[in-house]
Amino acid sequence: MNGQEREALLEAASTPYRERDASGGILSSPAFMDLDPALRDELVLRQAWMREVERALHPMGWSGTVSAVMERIG
Amino acid sequence: MTVTEIDSLFIKSRAGDRAAFAEWAGRIERPVRTSLVRFARAVDVEVVMQETLLRMWLAAAHTRKSIEGENASLRLAIGVARNVAREELRRARRDAHAPLEDVEDSTEGIVEPSPGPDPGLARAIRQCFEKLPGRLQTTLAHRIHHGATRPDRDLAEQLGLKLNTFLQHIVRARKSMAECLRRKGVELAGVAS
Numbered sequence: 663m664n665g666q667e668r669e670a671l672l673e674a675a676s677t678p679y680r681e682r683d684a685s686g687g688i689l690s691s692p693a694f695m696d697l698d699p700a701l702r703d704e705l706v707l708r709q710a711w712m713r714e715v716e717r718a719l720h721p722m723g724w725s726g727t728v729s730a731v732m733e734r735i736g
Numbered sequence: 737m738t739v740t741e742i743d744s745l746f747i748k749s750r751a752g753d754r755a756a757f758a759e760w761a762g763r764i765e766r767p768v769r770t771s772l773v774r775f776a777r778a779v780d781v782e783v784v785m786q787e788t789l790l791r792m793w794l795a796a797a798h799t800r801k802s803i804e805g806e807n808a809s810l811r812l813a814i815g816v817a818r819n820v821a822r823e824e825l826r827r828a829r830r831d832a833h834a835p836l837e838d839v840e841d842s843t844e845g846i847v848e849p850s851p852g853p854d855p856g857l858a859r860a861i862r863q864c865f866e867k868l869p870g871r872l873q874t875t876l877a878h879r880i881h882h883g884a885t886r887p888d889r890d891l892a893e894q895l896g897l898k899l900n901t902f903l904q905h906i907v908r909a910r911k912s913m914a915e916c917l918r919r920k921g922v923e924l925a926g927v928a929s
Contacts, residue, residue, distance in 0.1 A: 711924050
């Protein structure tokens with residue numbers, strides 16, 4: 663995996679969007695499954711960074727995580 | 737007994753107050769996420785965070801357990817998150833949810849909620865966002881406003897981009913914002929470039 667592919671994979675896993683299974687269970691990002699352990703350490707930091715940016719730019723001050731959950735609970 | 741601000745928000749959630757719950761979730765998100773770092777190599781922390789918040793919403797709505805002790809709702813959320821992470825680890829073997837009663841006293845280390853919104857940080861982020869080149873700003877804004885409910889492939893298609901191009905725009909936007917924030921003396925956790 664070259665640097666550009668690595669960055670794209672990390673960015674793909676940093677989105678708050680997660681697919682759901684038939685019973686409504688939240689599924690891990692496919693990109694997460696392709697990351698090796700060291701990159702997973704990097705991912706958790708990158709997710710936290712992106713959530714801060716989302717919080718600052720969202721009209722209600724919600725991170726992507728909070729937005730996903732609020733959408734879910736209706 | 738004094739009820740902390742975040743516990744007050746959580747108690748309001750019991751009456752179905754969605755705004756109070758969203759504010760509560762924003763206040764406990766950082767410490768709960770931090771508590772999950774040790775699971776980061778094994779589980780997708782974003783999944784654990786969302787499942788934890790959903791369970792806390794259900795707990796707020798459907799249980800009458802008292803919220804006692806400083807930041808009890810945060811300590812409860814950290815306990816729930818830890819159990820969700822463990823369930824994720826076991827998912828291949830079984831699919832059982834841990835009862836809330838098993839985690840209510842599970843405190844680890846210092847537990848502090850996030851302070852309220854930081855106007856200075858938010859302003860710095862917005863200023864750096866505004867400095868992004870047009871295409872990068874458009875792409876990042878689309879992800880921020882719609883990324884919680886739509887997959888990247890849909891967002892890319894809406895912008896007329898290939899998925900890989902969309903992701904490369906996000907990469908470049910993040911790096912540019914990180915550098916801008918550094919120049920302002922802001923080091924967000926997790927900024928890598």
